Amino acid sequence: MSGPNTDYDPVEVTPLKADEVEAMRDAALAAIAAATDLESLKQVRLDHAGDRSPLALANREIGALPPQARKDAGQRVGQARGAVNKALAERQAVLEAEHEERMLVEEAVDVTLPAERRRRGSRHPITLQSDLIADLFVAMGWEVAEGPVVEAEWLNFDALNLGPDHPARTMQDTFWTEPADHHVVLRTQTSPVQARTMLTRKPPIYVVCPGRVFRTDEYDATHSPMFHQVEGLVVDEGITMAHLKGTLDHFASQLFGDGIDTRFRPSYFPFTEPSAEVDVRCFVCRGVDSPACRTCKGEGWIEWGGCGVVNPRVLIACGVDPEVYTGFAFGMGIDRSFMFRHNMADLRDLFEGDVRFSAAFGTEI
Numbered sequence: 001m002s003g004p005n006t007d008y009d010p011v012e013v014t015p016l017k018a019d020e021v022e023a024m025r026d027a028a029l030a031a032i033a034a035a036t037d038l039e040s041l042k043q044v045r046l047d048h049a050g051d052r053s054p055l056a057l058a059n060r061e062i063g064a065l066p067p068q069a070r071k072d073a074g075q076r077v078g079q080a081r082g083a084v085n086k087a088l089a090e091r092q093a094v095l096e097a098e099h100e101e102r103m104l105v106e107e108a109v110d111v112t113l114p115a116e117r118r119r120r121g122s123r124h125p126i127t128l129q130s131d132l133i134a135d136l137f138v139a140m141g142w143e144v145a146e147g148p149v150v151e152a153e154w155l156n157f158d159a160l161n162l163g164p165d166h167p168a169r170t171m172q173d174t175f176w177t178e179p180a181d182h183h184v185v186l187r188t189q190t191s192p193v194q195a196r197t198m199l200t201r202k203p204p205i206y207v208v209c210p211g212r213v214f215r216t217d218e219y220d221a222t223h224s225p226m227f228h229q230v231e232g233l234v235v236d237e238g239i240t241m242a243h244l245k246g247t248l249d250h251f252a253s254q255l256f257g258d259g260i261d262t263r264f265r266p267s268y269f270p271f272t273e274p275s276a277e278v279d280v281r282c283f284v285c286r287g288v289d290s291p292a293c294r295t296c297k298g299e300g301w302i303e304w305g306g307c308g309v310v311n312p313r314v315l316i317a318c319g320v321d322p323e324v325y326t327g328f329a330f331g332m333g334i335d336r337s338f339m340f341r342h343n344m345a346d347l348r349d350l351f352e353g354d355v356r357f358s359a360a361f362g363t364e365i
Contacts, residue, residue: 016073017062024054025080032087038095045088055081077181086188105304121361125361126350133230136254137208140247142232145207147193149214153183156194159317162269175214175225186214189269196232203325204236205312210334221346228288235320235327237309241274244307244328252304256283256341263301272308272329280304282346283340295343303338305332 027050034042047053059077062070134144155161157169168174168188175186193209210230217223234243241264248262260283264276282296291298307330312322335350341362344350349357 016076018076021055021058021076022081024048024058025083026055026082028055032084032091035091035095038092038099039089039215041091041095049081049084049088055084112225121359122355122359124358125338126334128361129334129341130228130230133255133334133337134208134210136251137232139248140206142206142208145193145209146211147187147190147196149187149212150177151185151187151192155195156185156187156189159195159314160168160191161311161313161317163271164272169269169332170212173215175216189213190231191329191331194231195232195314195318197233198235198315198320201262203320203327205327206234206236208232216244219348221348224335224347224351226351227347229331230334231329231331233310233327233329235315235325237325239326241309242329244309244330247328248307248330252280255337256280259286262304267306267308269306269308271311271314272306273311275308276304278332279305280306280329280340285330288317295340304337305330307331315354
């Protein structure tokens with residue numbers, strides 16, 4: 001019976017020779033040191049520490065050795081694999097730190113640079129002007145009244161003492177809807193809102209009526225077939241022209257600046273008696289005799305609107321007793337007031353829809 005083969009030399013098994021194991025380890029360490037980023041290190045890990053790596057295959061050969069040879073071979077391969085894994089961990093930490101530092105530099109945000117933001121919208125300048133005027137009168141204790149832009153002929157004309165033969169009823173001034181026998185128009189002023197107010201409530205009445213109106217005007221630098229008006233109405237006991245003058249002086253000073261007042265020039269309107277044209281003192285030259293002032297053309301005053309004491313016929317048509325109550329009314333163009341206030345030369349800028357124009361007024365309070 002033969003004994004164990006004590007002369008077996010395990011170094012003769014090629015994958016487990018000491019120089020071969022060292023060569024595998026050194027090749028792995030060199031590849032790890034040469035990895036410049038985490039992606040290349042990942043490939044090195046697969047090539048030199050994965051299941052199909054040279055050291056992993058050599059480790060499989062240990063099981064085929066006789067027992068007395070396994071210990072030395074296992075130590076050699078284990079030490080080599082341990083060195084490779086340690087080097088991988090150290091290189092991983094280094095490359096991760098470099099990656100984070102590079103990200104901090106490459107992905108840094110300079111908060112001092114102008115941000116590329118979507119442009120914000122803005123409220124239309126006429127809306128701002130209408131709200132400002134409404135706020136001025138609300139602060140005086142008035143109410144804001146509104147009505148439809150498509151209005152009955154009776155409210156737009158008859159209730160306001162505009163007779164059947166009045167020229168404002170013709171196609172030269174008014175947009176009529178079809179069929180004509182329905183007697184419906186696009187309102188030519190916001191006065192129908194005043195009529196509606198008197199028909200639906202009892203005095204005392206203090207209302208301001210801003211809104212769109214329509215007339216068959218040409219579209220040019222100073223005219224538009226659609227524009228905006230604000231009208232005011234007061235109906236109460238003992239109301240006189242003095243109350244009207246004080247109200248308009250306050251309105252002008254709040255809208256155009258301190259020290260701006262108004263003057264009346266006799267005129268005629270069917271719905272007021274007596275009636276007056278309202279001029280506002282030039283807010284550029286302050287009424288000083290200055291021929292060089294382009295705003296008032298040296299006159300010191302700018303035409304602003306119309307006003308007067310409410311005609312008793314209008315009160316009767318709307319169910320108000322003229323023996324008990326009197327009142328005043330006034331009307332101004334919001335567009336024209338805006339042009340005065342901001343020194344505009346062309347009315348069309350308000351309606352062309354250019355956001356560069358309206359953005360300048362979008363944050364006004």
